[in-house]
Amino acid sequence: MPSDTTPDAWLVRPKSPETQGPGRYDASAWHYTNATGLTGIINGGVLWACSTGGLNDSEEVFFGIEELSRLWDRVKLTVVDGAPTKELDTWLADIARRAATREVLVVCACADGDSLLHWQTYARIDEGYAIEFSPTAEFKLQGTEATPDLFQPDDVPAIFWRDVTYGEKDPKWDWQYWDPTRRLIEGALDAFSSARAGRVTDESLMLDLLDRQYLALVYAYKHGGFEPEHEKRLIVVKPPFDGFTTDRATRYGPAQRALLVPVEQSDPETYSVRGTYQLPILSVQLAPRNPEGDEERVRTLLENAGYPSVPVHRSGTPIR
Secondary structure, three states: OOOOOOOOOOEOOOOOOOOOOOOOOOOOEEEEEEHHHHHHHHHHOOEEEEEHHHOOOHHHHHHHHHHHHHHHHHHHHHEOOOOOHHHHHHHHHHHHHHHHHOOEEEEEEEOOOOOHHHHHHOOOOOOEEEEEEOOOOEEEEEOOOOOOOEOOOOOOOOEEOEEOEEOOOOOOOOOOOOOHHHHHHHHHHHHHHHHHOOOOOOHHHHHHHHHHHHHHHHOOEEOHHHHHHOEEEEEEEOOOOOOOOEEEEEOOEEEEEEEEEEEOOOOHHHHOOOOOOOOOEEEEEEOOOOOOOHHHHHHHHHHHOOOOOOOEEEOOOOOO
16 A cells, blocks of 8 residues: 555656746735735735635536546546545535535636736725735735634644636646645545545544535635636635634625744644734735826835735836
8 A cells, every 4th residue: 555655656657757837836826806905915914815605606616516526537437445435425426515604715816917807896996905915925814813823733634825726737737746736636545545544533524624625625716717717826725713704795695714924844833822923915016097196105005914025016007
């Protein structure tokens, strides 16, 4: 039986050469917002994740569910002998029925820092901003005043900027070991193999961690018609207990939101104690028709909040 720590333990590596594919994993995450959002993010030092029920495309999870199911039907034909495929079939069918009932919160961004579509849709061309975040930053869910700790020191999956996959995913496309889809399938096969062998002491915890990985993945799939958005997302599954979300009203109905704070990956204490770290802001871009003098106002805002070296630029996209 394959070792739990051996790459490609269950899935047969495709014969065709692996390629990076059209992913944007190294691209910055540009969050488009208005003046109020810019001020709140810079002064607050946190990002607000909104539940997907408050988004304009809240039904998109069903596309991700169907896409992952379709992909697994193709991939399972290549697994090695002895893989727990029946257990994975059962789990995928079960979590697919439950996925839409679990609260998932996201922060949306774009891999393009000067997108006319985003200026027109998510900001304003005369009062809009695109905040550039480092693509390698990791975040944690911050509790409210009643629950001030960071959520789950061993939270799985880690909260980082994920590229959205548009349309159908080819099993041979971007199929490196670290690819989120591959890691989910490999990890689930490992988990069910361990459970079959009696090595799992808490199966309910195992299933909850797998469910979280699954939900974070299916919310990173979107229909191909959305591809011009070039979206990146921070995705977090609501904890199973109170103290980490608050209610808010949106134009699409009531929703919840939660605070995300950056953590220093090199400091293990940030996984177990409360701590707020400076947001990994790389630059700020102004919309094409922002008023004259706005660059200086934004620079002052950044300096006063502790970001003296963050550059500020104006969009070069012409607007008629």
